[in-house]
Amino acid sequence: xxxxxxxxxxxxxxxxxxxxxxxxxxxxxxxxxxxxxxxxxxxxxxxxxxxxxxxxxxxxxxxxxxxxxxxxxxxxxxxxxxxxxxxxxxxxxxxxxxxxxxxxxxxxxxxxxxxxxxxxxxxxxxxxxxxxxxxxxxxxxxxxxxxxxxxxxxxxxxxxxxxxxxxxxxxxxxxxxxxxxxxxxxxxxxxxxxxxxxxxxxxxxxxxxxxxxxxxxxxxxxxxxxxxxxxxxxxxxxxxxxxxxxx
Numbered sequence: 001x002x003x004x005x006x007x008x009x010x011x012x013x014x015x016x017x018x019x020x021x022x023x024x025x026x027x028x029x030x031x032x033x034x035x036x037x038x039x040x041x042x043x044x045x046x047x048x049x050x051x052x053x054x055x056x057x058x059x060x061x062x063x064x065x066x067x068x069x070x071x072x073x074x075x076x077x078x079x080x081x082x083x084x085x086x087x088x089x090x091x092x093x094x095x096x097x098x099x100x101x102x103x104x105x106x107x108x109x110x111x112x113x114x115x116x117x118x119x120x121x122x123x124x125x126x127x128x129x130x131x132x133x134x135x136x137x138x139x140x141x142x143x144x145x146x147x148x149x150x151x152x153x154x155x156x157x158x159x160x161x162x163x164x165x166x167x168x169x170x171x172x173x174x175x176x177x178x179x180x181x182x183x184x185x186x187x188x189x190x191x192x193x194x195x196x197x198x199x200x201x202x203x204x205x206x207x208x209x210x211x212x213x214x215x216x217x218x219x220x221x222x223x224x225x226x227x228x229x230x231x232x233x234x235x236x237x238x239x240x241x242x243x244x245x246x247x
Contacts, residue, residue: 010041010044010101024189024192025189025190025193025196025198025199026186026189026192026193027196027199028093028196028198029189031198032090032093032198033093036090036091036092036093036094036096036097037093037094037097039053039090039091039093039094040093040094040095040098040101043094044101044102048098049098049104050098050104050105050109051095051108051109051112053091053094053098054091054092054095054109054112054113054116056091057089057090057094058088058120059088060085060087061084061085061092061116061120062120063084064080064083064084064085064088064204065085065120065123065124065127066127067081067084068081068124068127068130068131068204068207069130069131072135073131073135073136073207073210073213074207074208075207077207078204078207078208079205081204082201082202082204082205085124085201085204086201088120089201092116092117096113117158118155118158121151121155121158125147125150125151125154126147126151128147128150128217129144129147129148129151132144132146132147132214135210136210137210138214143214146217146218146221147217147221149225150217150220150221150225153221153224153225153227153228154224156228156232157227157228157231160231160232160235161235164235164238164239168238168239168242194220194223194224194227195223195224195227200220203216203217203220
């Protein structure tokens, strides 16, 4: 089989190695995952491991984050930061797809992936805080609390979602007992767009206009806080409905 045939075959195999689309926004479903699939196919052909792909993702992401903190906002910076963050996000999808394709995934790889995800979340909002302080003409010092609040909402959402997923593992899942699982909801996929990381990356395209960036970033911070409240209530209700494990 030629290189093209091999790449096409790899892409076909990757399509069968996708996670469920349930609870995934339209951006991740139709943009990031397909982009990650192409990158995963290329990584597979190059003989890269999932952990190496995770580190490539981290390299792109943290390059963009560092630029936000150290470089004065401009339109060229906006394009460069957006490209770095989006490519890093696509590689973040590719590592999991590659792991499922090769069967080389494991607890260590999953741990590395989550550590990088958590680190980039904390670092990105910290970089915005630094940029606000160094480069932005803020109406008052209170604006420096916005990145801290956004960071809090993002980290609690991330950790709360992971913990909920872990606590639900091994429990009867939707569709068990002969009842087919409901197909992924398109309405839910649209509703989740404001809290998708790929959509968040779009805000950095406005770095060339600091006032617009500040307004867009603040608006998303408010949206993330509202979603966090909704998520916490939902997760608590779901876990409360699970049968208790005898001690």
